[in-house]
Amino acid sequence: MDRIQDPWGARTPYGAGESWPSRADEYTVDTPERWVPTASLLHSNGDGIDIGVRGGRMVGVRGRVADRVNHGRLDPKDVYGWQANLSRDRLTRPLLHNREVSWDEAMGAVVERAKELAATPGGWGRFGFYTTGQLFAEEYYTLGVIGKAGLGTPHMDGNTRLCTATSAAALKASFGTDGQPGSYTDVDHCDAIALWGHNAAETQAVLWMRMLDRRRGPNPPAMLAVDPRPTPVAREADVHLPVRPGTNLALVNGLIRLVLRNGWADDDYVAGHTLGLEELERVVDAYPLDVVCSICGLEAADVERAAELLGTSDRLLSTVLQGFYQSHQATASAVAVNNLHLLRGMIGRPGAGVLQMNGQPTAQNTRETGADGDLPGFRNWDNPEHIRELAGLWNVDTATIPHWAPPTHAMQIWRYAEQGSIKMLWISGTNPAVSLPELSRIRRILARPDLFVVAQDIFRTETTEFADVVLPAATWGEKTGTFTNADRTVHLSEKAVDPPGEARADLDIFLDFARRMDFRDRDGGPLITWTDPESAYRAWQRCSAGRPCDYTAITYDRLRAEGGIQWGGERLYTDGVFNTASDYCETYGHDLTTGAENTAESHRAKRPDGLAFLLAAPFEPPPEEYPLRLVTGRTIYQFHTRTKTGRVGQLDAAAPAVWVEVNPADAKACGIADGERVRVESDRGAIEAPVRLADIRPGTVFVPFHYADQAANELTKTTWDPVSKQPRFKLAAVRLSRIGH
Structure with missing residues (x-):
């Protein structure tokens, strides 16, 4: 099996209504003595995987044939990525100001600083937590309780933002x-x-295998790519x-207009299950075909x-990802896809559904448990009854739980650290010194002498180099916990091997912090x-x-016996x-253009009572116009900032360095030939890399964001969507020039 040259493997065609045939993928470097169940860590698909163990060490992986998600298949990062665990440069002891110390000394320094800050007026506002999309639900929930009920800070979010x-x-x-x-x-x-803006072939490769197998079978589904x-x-x-980058909303508005004008909407479904048709029709009426083609360049x-x-179509499935999420008018564009499904009645039945996809393996858990800034259990921060429920559950005063304003999103957390109001920033399992926009700014923030940085990771990274305290963490395969994928499938990941040296599970680190801080409930017992x-x-x-997201029926015993289980059933x-x-x-809603919060009173006045919202917004031209616009993205062989995949021989060799993808016409205009090194420059920074000529849209430049030494995020801009607060990584204006010219 070679998942580098053949990333999607052999086809197993099947037809509509049939079960996806199994295919047993396996890669080992020695014969396992036992197999330990888990699921994929290096993407959000949730593939069921068994880890092969021999002599207390990982020696391979195999796809779990009975798993509902992958039916035994593995993608390239599943096949090879586990070898990062064995890397000899793992963090094995805590670091305090770049010297190895004991856990007592490291945690003592963290707790001493935390208690100093907590004792100051408005102490809750001094703490910021910035976490990952790769921990387990148990760890996120514990972190959420520490932040929201222990410290009472609203400044919690993850790189899932x-x-x-x-x-x-x-x-x-x-x-x-x-x-x-x-x-x-x-x-x-x-x-x-x-x-819709979803390169499933590289970001969720096993889901793509499923799509390809349907396409090679009888009665194949038609396919649209934006x-x-x-x-x-x-x-x-x-x-x-x-589509021209930044014009997604105009496109979907125009497509909805055509669906309505051609009589393709399900009028009975719309009348019985939605609100807002009249306003939607008014907005999309401004996007006739000629206008859409002019705006979008189609x-x-x-x-x-x-x-x-x-x-x-009789049964339409849509998937949406970064091409929409990281672009202009992101939430409005993703909501427009939901509108299309509601208008056609394509919700809640086999083959008819929406997957607003995730990028990381446990992004869903950050949102469910409240570690991303939301309240746990999809509760509404603006609903007093939901706050009382949580206060009763945690046995704390309602005033302890931050709910006086919307939770602080990640981009605002970094702004508060830049301004000096956040004095302690705890970063777990992520590398913002490569992944955030406008990296020169992020480095300046991390280097502030008044910011106490705690970094919790499995390797030294560009971020840990700025940290006052570095805590060595255990990772996947070295600890036990649950994680939930993009279609709500919960898997139990069992501990297969011990972590190296003194590395600890993230849960144990958070519990140790809580114990040392002596967080108490209102009766004086341990929080x-x-x-x-x-x-x-x-x-x-x-x-x-x-x-x-009710987990009460999904027990560890069931997960061990049955494998992956979806909360909420197969479809919602x-x-x-x-x-x-x-x-x-979970929310009273927002204005999709400005991001302004709706009030509870205005929400109740609409009397939704189980009806879905058809919400529309007009297209607005994006900032930072042409001549060239940068879009960042991914390759199938690397994950995020390559903290793991860059240490795996097969994956590193497959995509070892950054490149710049350019249309031949744009390259010719700049006097650039295929393979030449170029300088890509924005108002914020520059990188140098070789050019690859491709049939990318003219005026568009693509750079994968994984590579720290020539990081695409040197170029990107600190702006975000008004509703989701997700950065606009795909809207930077850039200049292109040959090196030496």
């Missing part, structure tokens, strides 16, 4: 709460698939719309073909009473009870009743 905050925002806006309506099994039943690049998805699609015939595919993964999970189950909203009731919803 960079990749899938718009997913959550769009789902809340349309359906009342977070939670994907669809299921991966919708691929088995659909007759059309639309991928992407300015000639990705593998675009090359496979029946209709490819190479051919009219292609847009009409796309509308027909969307409007005449956090759990001591290990399973007891932490039971606490999370109690918190989730009665909420949309099968009865056409949505989570929009004012007393139950």
